[in-house]
Amino acid sequence: MKIRDRLSLQFAGISAIILFLVLAGIYIAVERTRASTFYNRLNDRALTVAELFLGEDNMTREKFTEVQRRYPIELPNEEVHIYNEKGDPVFINQNTIQWPGPMIERVRKEHRLRIRQRDKQSVGLLYEDNSGNFVVLISAYDKYGHNWERQLLWAMLFSFIISTVVMFFLGRVFARTALLPITRAVNEVKVIRSTSLDRRLKTQESRDEVNELIVTFNNLLEHLEQSFDAQRSFVSNASHELRTPLTSIIGNIEVTLAFDRTAADYKLTLQQVLVATGKLNELINNLFELAQAAIDVSDFEEVRLDELIWQVKDEWMNKVPGCHIELDFKLDPDFRKYTIKGKSDLLFIAFGNLVHNAIKFSGNKPIFCTIESKSHETEIRIRDQGIGIHSEEAHEVFLPFRRGSNAKNFEGSGIGLSLTEKILRLQGGHIRINDTLQSGTEFIISFPSLL
């Protein structure tokens, strides 16, 4: 069910309940007033009858009935009973059944009585006369009052139904007006596709919740547009990087095959092809790792950062003969302070990339690596004495395929750092470049302490 229909139904429902309670309250008050007014009339009538019948001692029964019938305020279906002190009926009109003895006794004791049987109301009173105390009981049907009440009930029912229907339609109008900005936003969102992510929803003058939603949605579109752009440039950069060694391989083979060559020429060409395919292989591996670096938290294990740094150092000392990596540990005695939850093989790749860059961009000058326990984190610094990174490029080098302007003469495709940043971020770490250095480069990596 749409919110608009639900709102109008709720609106009509709530109004109907309130209206029903108000009308029921009015009806009950009216009925009470009617009943009490009629009791008073019965009381007056009982007194009149008693005075007429008992005041005129010598009036015959027929004569009194005649007087009573002619009396202008006789009530509808009126029944009058008068009993003497012994409880014997001295007057009963309309041949009605006698009142039960206990009831007559009650009137005698309490001096007055008001009861109601179905639609009929009755009043009893003790009339003190010079010839004794008489019990006068009178009952009648409030025909006019009940008729009037019935009409009131129909009017109330009619107005209740009409009001509820009107409330429902008014509720629809209100709901439509209230939801109009949302409907407009939905219509605008419907036309947005991946090719039109530059579109934005129109914000409103009023600073209400819907406007907040629209602003949030626009922010989301902004992020989406940026990440789509990043994705697009990633794909075009990747295809460009892959095409370069492939073009060189194809060119080399075509040139060699164009004429008959000596064995030495073929050997040279094959060596060139091998170098190009080696680059291609490395690039594909890097791209594959970048795509694979999505992490399942359930695979996480405990990794001691000091041991990891030792392993990275050993690996690169073996790979690059003559490479010099100096380690400095300023660690807390409690090794749990620098133990993190993560994936050691991915962390190994991340730190390996940093060490590889330090070696590559410094021409194999000594590298300094410190690992230090701080109050809430463990900090690892990898510093080299190489070409450095221009401060305005410091943020860009973490993006895929971005390379520093001074790195043109060095091998590489610009994937290593983006892979490192992604791996560290996914495992709770953070990497930045120390911008206070005069020469060389220092990467600062921090991991929050688990303790």
Ligand SMILES: Nc1ncnc2c1ncn2[C@@H]1O[C@H](COP(=O)(O)OP(=O)(O)OP(=O)(O)O)[C@@H](O)[C@H]1O
């Ligand atoms: N230690 C460093 N010294 C100087 N510049 C660096 C250093 N590390 C990274 N950079 C700069 O950051 C850029 C991006 O580094 P990244 O590791 O992503 O790419 P790459 O090393 O050029 O290529 P790849 O790692 O894909 O082989 C580098 O091209 C370089 O300009």
Ligand SMILES: [Mg+2]
């Ligand atoms: Mg690199």
